[in-house]
């Protein structure tokens with residue numbers, strides 16, 4: 001842990017995952033992606049608007065005794081590009097990586113265009129091509145509709 005964390009805000013966890021460098025304001029969307037709600041039994045630490053040398057303010061989510069699935073990390077990359085995933089074992093960071101947005105996003109986001117074929121009863125998964133990662137610009141493969149902001153609103 002760096003000296004910025006000397007003023008510990010939460011107890012260190014023994015095992016689990018720390019999702020760090022989440023843009024301020026996106027932590028609740030990360031919880032939503034992870035399916036964490038009032039029924040969740042796992043211990044979760046949530047830090048919002050903590051100061052960060054890198055980005056002014058950031059959010060952090062710490063989930064005990066859980067490692068994330070690739071699909072979950074891919075979803076997080078859409079709302080928190082640049083987030084880092086830290087795997088904690090025996091209280092130490094044993095692995096760390098930065099989330100990376102896939103080039104094609106299948107079945108994860110609802111197309112904002114109500115008449116898009118992916119919004120009909122046809123058995124068709126939504127598909128978005130990533131046109132730009134920073135800023136995030138996605139385009140529907142079927143109808144060309146773009147998604148560039150409030151991406152969390154379109155999560156299926």
Ligand SMILES: Nc1ncnc2c1ncn2[C@@H]1O[C@H](COP(=O)(O)OP(=O)(O)OP(=O)(O)O)[C@@H](O)[C@H]1O
Nearest residue numbers: 001002005011012013018020084086088091092093
């Ligand atoms: N045992 C632990 N319990 C809870 N949080 C932890 C634990 N160990 C590390 N962390 C948190 O995980 C994140 C990564 O830890 P690390 O020690 O790599 O910090 P860092 O050097 O600031 O990393 P980075 O360069 O990614 O910002 C930090 O937010 C840190 O507070």
Ligand SMILES: [Mg+2]
Nearest residue numbers: 002004020053
């Ligand atoms: Mg740090």
Ligand SMILES: [Zn+2]
Nearest residue numbers: 111116140143
């Ligand atoms: Zn579409």
